[in-house]
Amino acid sequence: MSSATHHLHEDHGDHEGMTKKKIFQVLGILTAITAIEFFIALYMVPHHIIEYGVANPIYIILTLAKAYFIVAFFMHLKFEATALIYTIIVPILFIIGLILVLTNESHHWVDVHQAAGY
Numbered sequence: 734m735s736s737a738t739h740h741l742h743e744d745h746g747d748h749e750g751m752t753k754k755k756i757f758q759v760l761g762i763l764t765a766i767t768a769i770e771f772f773i774a775l776y777m778v779p780h781h782i783i784e785y786g787v788a789n790p791i792y793i794i795l796t797l798a799k800a801y802f803i804v805a806f807f808m809h810l811k812f813e814a815t816a817l818i819y820t821i822i823v824p825i826l827f828i829i830g831l832i833l834v835l836t837n838e839s840h841h842w843v844d845v846h847q848a849a850g851y
Contacts, residue, residue, distance in 0.1 A: 751806065759806045766799050 770792060777783045783791075804821075 755806070759802050763799055763802055766795050770795050 773783060773788055773791060778785065778788050
């Protein structure tokens with residue numbers, strides 16, 4: 734075996750955690766989270782076991798958990814350098830914060846318009 738070929742085979746040590754077993758394990762986790770979301774949306778909310786105000790944050794949390802597993806394992810960011818991960822995660826957190834602030838602000842303006850009789 735040539736030195737270049739030998740080097741290529743040794744270099745993928747960072748990614749050796751992604752075996753077929755691990756891929757199917759992550760796929761099972763994603764499927765379970767999706768099944769929980771469907772159960773909440775198609776059974777619990779229509780039967781008034783959970784209200785919309787409680788279900789929506791649960792959907793957001795479960796969707797963020799799925800996004801983590803997809804980005805970490807299938808896009809291999811779990812195996813990348815920490816600086817690269819932070820350059821992706823930090824802006825996403827700011828965007829999520831902006832969405833939350835804007836959502837809260839929009840509810841305030843709806844309340845103001847309703848109180849003014851518009």
